[in-house]
Amino acid sequence: MFSDNHKTAGVCYPQGFTAAGVRAGIKKNGNLDVAVIYTQKEAAVAGVFTKNLVYAAPVGVSKVVVGTGTAHAVVANAGCANACTGEQGIRDAEKMATLAANELGCRQDDVIVASTGLIGSNLPMDKMEAGIKAAVKELSREGSVNAGNAIITTDTYSKTLATEVEIGGAEVRFGAIAKGSGMIRPDMATMLCFITTDVDIDQKLLQKALSDATEVSFNCMTVDGDMSTNDSVVVLANGAAGNKRIVDEGEDYQTFYATLKTICIELAKKIAADGEGASKFITINVTGAESFADAKKVGMSVANSPLVKTAFFGEDCNPGRTICAVGYSGVPVSPEKISIKFGGLTVYDKGLVTKYGADAMREVLTAHDIIVDIELGLGNESATIYTCDLSFQYIKINADYTT
Amino acid sequence: MFSDNHKTAGVCYPQGFTAAGVRAGIKKNGNLDVAVIYTQKEAAVAGVFTKNLVYAAPVGVSKVVVGTGTAHAVVANAGCANACTGEQGIRDAEKMATLAANELGCRQDDVIVASTGLIGSNLPMDKMEAGIKAAVKELSREGSVNAGNAIITTDTYSKTLATEVEIGGAEVRFGAIAKGSGMIRPDMATMLCFITTDVDIDQKLLQKALSDATEVSFNCMTVDGDMSTNDSVVVLANGAAGNKRIVDEGEDYQTFYATLKTICIELAKKIAADGEGASKFITINVTGAESFADAKKVGMSVANSPLVKTAFFGEDCNPGRTICAVGYSGVPVSPEKISIKFGGLTVYDKGLVTKYGADAMREVLTAHDIIVDIELGLGNESATIYTCDLSFQYIKINADYTT
Numbered sequence: 001m002f003s004d005n006h007k008t009a010g011v012c013y014p015q016g017f018t019a020a021g022v023r024a025g026i027k028k029n030g031n032l033d034v035a036v037i038y039t040q041k042e043a044a045v046a047g048v049f050t051k052n053l054v055y056a057a058p059v060g061v062s063k064v065v066v067g068t069g070t071a072h073a074v075v076a077n078a079g080c081a082n083a084c085t086g087e088q089g090i091r092d093a094e095k096m097a098t099l100a101a102n103e104l105g106c107r108q109d110d111v112i113v114a115s116t117g118l119i120g121s122n123l124p125m126d127k128m129e130a131g132i133k134a135a136v137k138e139l140s141r142e143g144s145v146n147a148g149n150a151i152i153t154t155d156t157y158s159k160t161l162a163t164e165v166e167i168g169g170a171e172v173r174f175g176a177i178a179k180g181s182g183m184i185r186p187d188m189a190t191m192l193c194f195i196t197t198d199v200d201i202d203q204k205l206l207q208k209a210l211s212d213a214t215e216v217s218f219n220c221m222t223v224d225g226d227m228s229t230n231d232s233v234v235v236l237a238n239g240a241a242g243n244k245r246i247v248d249e250g251e252d253y254q255t256f257y258a259t260l261k262t263i264c265i266e267l268a269k270k271i272a273a274d275g276e277g278a279s280k281f282i283t284i285n286v287t288g289a290e291s292f293a294d295a296k297k298v299g300m301s302v303a304n305s306p307l308v309k310t311a312f313f314g315e316d317c318n319p320g321r322t323i324c325a326v327g328y329s330g331v332p333v334s335p336e337k338i339s340i341k342f343g344g345l346t347v348y349d350k351g352l353v354t355k356y357g358a359d360a361m362r363e364v365l366t367a368h369d370i371i372v373d374i375e376l377g378l379g380n381e382s383a384t385i386y387t388c389d390l391s392f393q394y395i396k397i398n399a400d401y402t403t
Numbered sequence: 404m405f406s407d408n409h410k411t412a413g414v415c416y417p418q419g420f421t422a423a424g425v426r427a428g429i430k431k432n433g434n435l436d437v438a439v440i441y442t443q444k445e446a447a448v449a450g451v452f453t454k455n456l457v458y459a460a461p462v463g464v465s466k467v468v469v470g471t472g473t474a475h476a477v478v479a480n481a482g483c484a485n486a487c488t489g490e491q492g493i494r495d496a497e498k499m500a501t502l503a504a505n506e507l508g509c510r511q512d513d514v515i516v517a518s519t520g521l522i523g524s525n526l527p528m529d530k531m532e533a534g535i536k537a538a539v540k541e542l543s544r545e546g547s548v549n550a551g552n553a554i555i556t557t558d559t560y561s562k563t564l565a566t567e568v569e570i571g572g573a574e575v576r577f578g579a580i581a582k583g584s585g586m587i588r589p590d591m592a593t594m595l596c597f598i599t600t601d602v603d604i605d606q607k608l609l610q611k612a613l614s615d616a617t618e619v620s621f622n623c624m625t626v627d628g629d630m631s632t633n634d635s636v637v638v639l640a641n642g643a644a645g646n647k648r649i650v651d652e653g654e655d656y657q658t659f660y661a662t663l664k665t666i667c668i669e670l671a672k673k674i675a676a677d678g679e680g681a682s683k684f685i686t687i688n689v690t691g692a693e694s695f696a697d698a699k700k701v702g703m704s705v706a707n708s709p710l711v712k713t714a715f716f717g718e719d720c721n722p723g724r725t726i727c728a729v730g731y732s733g734v735p736v737s738p739e740k741i742s743i744k745f746g747g748l749t750v751y752d753k754g755l756v757t758k759y760g761a762d763a764m765r766e767v768l769t770a771h772d773i774i775v776d777i778e779l780g781l782g783n784e785s786a787t788i789y790t791c792d793l794s795f796q797y798i799k800i801n802a803d804y805t806t
Contacts, residue, residue, distance in 0.1 A: 054730025054738045084726055084738075086755045119723020120756030229727050306709070306793075307801055314802025320522020320632075323487055327457025328630040335457045335487075352489045353523030390709075392798050398710055399717025 002266065006162035006175075010144025013162035013175035014198035015240035016041050020138035021146030024131025026079035026117075026124060034131035035150035035177075037074040037194055038104060038139055043236035045071035045112065046207035048214045050231035056083035057093040058113040062232060065097075065112050069203040071236055074194050075100040075132060076114040078153050078179070083119040083229040092123045099129055103136035114192050114232045116179065117153055148177035151192050154397055155179050159270040165259045168244035168252045172199045176263055180223070180271030190228035191218065191271060195263065199256055200239035201246040209257045210235050217264035220296060221386040222303045223275035235260070272386035277393030280312050283386055284372045290379035294331045298374060299385035301329035309390035315365040317356070319347035326374060337377030343370060405669065409565035409578075413547025416565035416578035417601035418643035419444050423541035424549030427534025429482035429520075429527060437534035438553035438580075440477040440597055441507060441542050446639035448474035448515065449610035451617045453634035459486035460496040461516040465635060468500075468515050472606040474639055477597050478503040478535060479517040481556050481582070486522040486632040495526045502532055506539035517595050517635045519582065520556055551580035554595050557800055558582050562673040568662045571647035571655050575602045579666055583626070583674030593631035594621065594674060598666065602659055603642035604649040612660045613638050620667035623699060624789040625706045626678035638663070675789035680796030683715050686789055687775045693782035697734045701777060702788035704732035712793035718768040720759070722750035729777060740780030746773060 011019050019037045027033040047066040049059050065071055075096050082089050097111040104111075115123065138146075148158035159178040164171050178193035201209075214233055239245070246252045273281035284303055289295035302308055305325040311318040322340055326333055340348035343364030345356045364370065414422050422440045430436040450469040452462050468474055478499050485492050500514040507514075518526065541549075551561035562581040567574050581596035604612075617636055642648070649655045676684035687706055692698035705711055708728040714721040725743055729736055743751040746767030748759045767773065 052727065052730040053736055054726050081723070084723055084751065084754065084756045086753075119721075119727060120751075229723075229730065306797070310798050310801035313798065316802060318522075320484070320487055323457050324455060324522060324630070324632050327455040327632065333456055348487065348523075350489075351487065353487045390798065392795050394709070395713050395716065395793065395795050395798060398713035399719060 002161050002163055007160050008145060009162045009175060010148060010160040011037050011175040011177050011194060011196040012141045012144045014173035014196045016198060016238050017175065017196045018139040018141055019143035019147040020135040020140065021143065021148070021150030022131055022134045022138060024127045026077055026127055028079070032146055032150035033077055033079045034128065034135050035076045035147035036100060036132065036135040036139060037147060037196065039072055039236060039238040041238045041240055042070050042072060043238040044069065044201060044203040044206050045234065045236055046203065046210040047232060047234045048210055050228055052229050054084065054229050056081050056115060056230040057085055057089035058082055058115045059230060059232060060090065061093040061097060062112045062114065062234070065109050068109050070110065071112055072106040072110040073100055073104055074112040074114065074234060076151050076192060077128065078151050079117040080115060080121050080123050081117045081119045081230050082115040082123050085122050088122055092125055095125060096128060096132065099132045100136065103133055112234050114230070116151065116190060116192055116230050119229060144175065144177060151177065152179040154276055156274055159267055161263055161266055163259065163263065165255060167199060167255050170241045170243035172197065172241045172243055174259060174263055176267060178267045178271060180274065191231050193218070193233040193267060195235040197235065197237045198239065198241040199237050199246065200241065200243050201237050201256065205246055205249070205253060206235060206237050209260050212257065213261040213264040216261065217268040220384060221268040221272040222300060223272065223388060269386050272388055275388035276397045277391040278388030279391050280389040281369045282312060282372060282388060283384060284374065285382065285384050286374045286376065287382040288376040288378055289381045291381050292383055295381050295383035296385065297331050298326055298329045298333070298376065299383050301325045302372070302374070303385045303387035306390055312370060313389035313391045317342065317347065317361050317365060319353050322372065323348050333376055339375045341373040405564050405566055410563050411548060412565045412578060413551060413563040414440050414578040414580050414597060414599040415544045415547045417576035417599045419601060419641050420578065420599045421542040421544055422546035422550040423538040423543065424546065424551070424553030425534055425537045425541060427480070427530045429480055429530055431482070435549055435553035436480055436482045437531065437538050438479045438550035439503060439535065439538040439542060440550060440599065442475055442639060442641040444641045444643055445473050445475060446641040447472065447604060447606040447609050448637065448639055449606065449613040450635060450637045451613055453631060455630050455632050457487065457632050459484050459518060459633040460488055460492035461485055461518045462633060462635060463493065464496040464500060465515045465517065465637065468512050471512050473513065474515055475509040475513040476503055476507055477515040477517065477637060479554050479595060480531065481554050482520040483518060483524050483526050484520045484522045484633050485518040485526050488525050491525055495528055498528060499531060499535065502535045503539065506536055515637050517633070519554065519593060519595055519633050522632060547578065547580060554580065555582045557679055559677055562670055564666055564669055566662065566666065568658060570602060570658050573644045573646035575600065575644045575646055577662060577666055579670060581670045581674060583677065594634050596621070596636040596670060598638040600638065600640045601642065601644040602640050602649065603644065603646050604640050604659065608649055608652070608656060609638060609640050612663050615660065616664040616667040619664065620671040623787060624671040624675040625703060626675065626791060672789050675791055678791035679800045680794040681791030682794050683771060683773055683792040685715060685773045685775060685791060686787060687777065688785065688787050689777045689779065690785040691779040691781055692784045694784050695786055698784050698786035699788065700734050701729055701732045701736070701779065702786050704728045705775070705777070706788045706790035709793055715773060716792035716794045720745065720750065720764050720768060722756050725775065726751050736779055736781070742778045744776040
C-alpha cells in the first residue's frame with residue numbers, strides 16, 4: 001500500500017500541496033527546523049490536540065484555526081516547544097501564523113502552527129521570521145522530505161507515508177509526515193502529525209474521521225507514559241481530487257475513513273518503533289474484553305510497565321511482570337480466565353505461568369518485533385497497543401536533554 | 404527518635420518477640436532467605452495487602468489469618484514470590500504456615516506467610532521445610548538483623564527501625580523490618596513490612612491505625628509505578644507492655660497512631676531512597692489542593708514520570724517535564740495558579756518557567772536528596788510523595804532478572 005516512491009512524495013503526493021523545510025538555527029545542532037506545508041486551494045481542516053491541561057501556545061492558536069473549519073497552511077518548528085511561555089508565547093505563536101500568512105497571501109487564521117522541543121523557552125522570533133520567509137520561498141512539490149526532517153527532535157528518522165484510493169470515481173491521494181519519539185502515550189504525546197489529502201469532504205465528517213482514527217492509532221501507542229504539552233494531529237483536505245463531495249457516512253466516507261485509519265495506525269507503529277532508545281517494537285493484542293476501553297486499559301498498563309519494558313529489552317522471558325501489570329490495570333479481570341502468549345508461545349494460562357521451550361522462546365525474544373497476545377476471557381472486544389522497550393539509551397537521551 | 408541501637412533490636416525490641424533468618428537455598432546467591440518472627444503471647448494482628456487482582460498465594464492465606472484477628476508468628480521467604488502458581492501455590496503457602504505452626508506449637512491460622520521474588524515459580528518445599536525448622540530453632544531476641552536480611556531481594560540493605568513511646572503509663576515499644584526496591588508504587592508494591600509492638604490494643608483499632616498510616620506512607624511512595632502481586636504490611640501487637648488496653652480513639656490511640664505513622668513514613672522513605680538503581684531520593688510536596696486525593700494524584704503523576712525521573716538522574720533542571728506531568732495528572736489544575744520549586748528555588752510560576760541562578764540550581768541538583776514543592780493554588784489540602792530517580796542501573800537490574 002505504501003511504496004518507497006510514495007514516501008518521498010509525502011505530504012506533496014495529493015494534488016495542490018507544496019512543502020519545504022529549512023534551517024533557521026532553532027535546533028542547536030543546526031539541522032532543518034522550520035517546515036511549511038501549503039495549499040493554494042482552500043482546505044477543510046480537522047485537528048486532534050493534547051488533552052494535557054498544560055498545553056503549549058501553538059496548540060491554543062491552532063484550535064482556533066480548526067474552529068474556522070478551513071486552512072491553507074501549516075507552519076511548524078522543532079527545537080523549542082513554546083510551552084509554559086505565558087502571554088509572550090501566545091504572541092509568538094500568533095506571530096508565526098501572521099508571518100506565514102503574509103508571505104503566502106492568506107489570513108492568519110488560515111495557518112495551523114505547531115512547535116516541538118524544549119519546554120519553557122521562548123521562540124527566537126528573529127530566527128523564526130527568517131526561517132518562515134525562506135521556507136515559503138522554497139515551497140515545492142519535492143519539499144516533503146525536508147519538511148519531515150524539520151519537525152523531528154530525538155527521532156532517529158522522519159516518519160512519512162503516502163497512498164491513494166479510488167473514491168467516487170476519482171483517485172484520492174493522501175500524504176503524511178509525523179514525528180514522535182519520547183513523551184508518547186495515549187491521548188497523544190510529543191508528537192506532531194500533518195496529513196494532507198485532496199479528497200473533497202465535509203469538514204464535520206473530516207473531523208469525525210480523524211477523531212475516530214486517532215482513537216485506535218495515536219491514542220493506542222505509548223513510549224514512556226508521559227503526555228506532552230504540544231501534541232497535534234492535523235489533516236488538510238483541499239478537494240483537488242474532484243471526487244463527488246463526501247457529505248454523509250455512506251460508502252465513500254467508509255472508504256476514506258478506512259484509508260485514513262490505516263495511515264494513522266502505520267504512523268503510530270513507526271513512532272512507537274522509533275521510541276527513544278527503543279531496541280524492540282512490541283505489539284500488544286488484548287482480546288476477550290468487555291469493551292474497547294477495558295482492552296485498551298489492560299494493554300496500556302502492560303505497555304507502560306517499566307518492568308515489562310526492561311524485561312523485553314533484556315530479551316528475558318518474564319510473564320509474571322506481564323500478568324502483574326494486567327492485574328493492576330484497574331479492569332476487573334479474572335486471573336483464572338486469562339491466557340498470555342509471547343510470539344505465539346503460551347507463557348501464562350488460567351492462573352499459572354506455563355512451561356515453554358527455551359529455544360523457541362529465545363527465538364521470539366531476540367527478534368526485533370515482538371507480539372504479545374492477552375486473552376481476558378470476558379467478552380468480545382479488543383484493542384491493539386503499540387510500544388517499545390525501555391533501554392539504557394532511553395536514560396541516556398533523557399538524562400541531559402537540556403544541557 | 405530512632406537510634407542505631409534500636410535498629411539492631413528491630414522487631415525484637417518490643418517485649419516478647421523473637422526472630423531469626425536462615426539460609427535455605429531459595430535465593431540463587433545463597434544469602435539468608437527464610438525469616439520467622441514469633442511471639443508466644445498471642446498478638447492482635449492487622450494487615451494491608453496488595454490491591455492487584457493477580458495476587459500471590461501467601462497474600463490470600465495471610466488475609467485469612469488477619470481475619471481471625473490474632474496471630475503468633477510470621478514466616479517469610481525471599482527468592483520466590485509464589486505468585487501465578489495456582490492451586491499448588493496455595494497448598495505451598497498453607498504448608499509454610501503449617502510447618503511453622505507445628506514447630507512453634509500454635510495453629511496454622513496463627514501464622515502470617517509472605518513471599519517475595521520471582522513470579523511464576525513454585526516454592527522448593529523441601530528447602531522451605533528445612534529452612535523453617537532451622538529458623539524456629541534459631542529464634543532469639545537478637546534475630547532481627549538476620550530476619551531483615553532474609554526478606555530482601557534487590558534491596559541494597561535491609562530497612563529496620565525501632566522506637567518506644569509512653570502510652571497509658573507504660574513504655575510501649577515498636578520494631579520493624581521491611582524490604583522494597585523495584586515494583587514500588589501507590590497502593591503497595593513489592594514490599595514486605597513486618598511491624599511488632601507490645602502495645603495492648605483492640606484489633607479493630609489496630610487495623611484502623613495501620614490502614615490510615617499506610618495511606619500516607621507506603622501508598623505515597625513509588626519507584627517505577629508497578630504494583631506487585633505480593634505486597635504485605637502486617638503488624639503484630641502482643642500487649643506485653645502492660646499499658647491500659649486501648650479500646651477507643653482517645654489520647655492513647657492518638658499517641659499510638661502518631662508513632663505507627665512516623666514509623667511507616669520513615670520506612671517508606673527508606674524504601675524509596677533504596678529504589679532499584681536509585682541515585683537520588685526525591686520528596687514531592689504538593690500543597691494547595693482541594694483534597695488529599697488530588698494532591699496525591701498530582702504528586703504521583705510527577706513521581707512516576709520517566710522523563711522527570713531521568714532528568715533528576717542527569718542532574719538536569721527540567722521544570723517543563725514537571726509541570727507537564729502536573730498537567731496530565733487528571734486533576735483539574737490551572738497552570739496560571741501553579742508554582743513549582745526545586746530545592747526552594749522557584750522554577751515555574753503562574754504559567755511561566757522562571758529564570759533561576761545556574762550555580763544555586765547546580766547545588767540543588769547535585770545533592771542526593773531533592774525536594775520538589777508544587778503549590779496548586781486551589782485549596783488547603785496537601786500530600787507528600789517519596790520517590791527516586793530512574794537510572795542506567797534500574798535498567799541493568801531489571802533487564803535480566805530471571806536469567
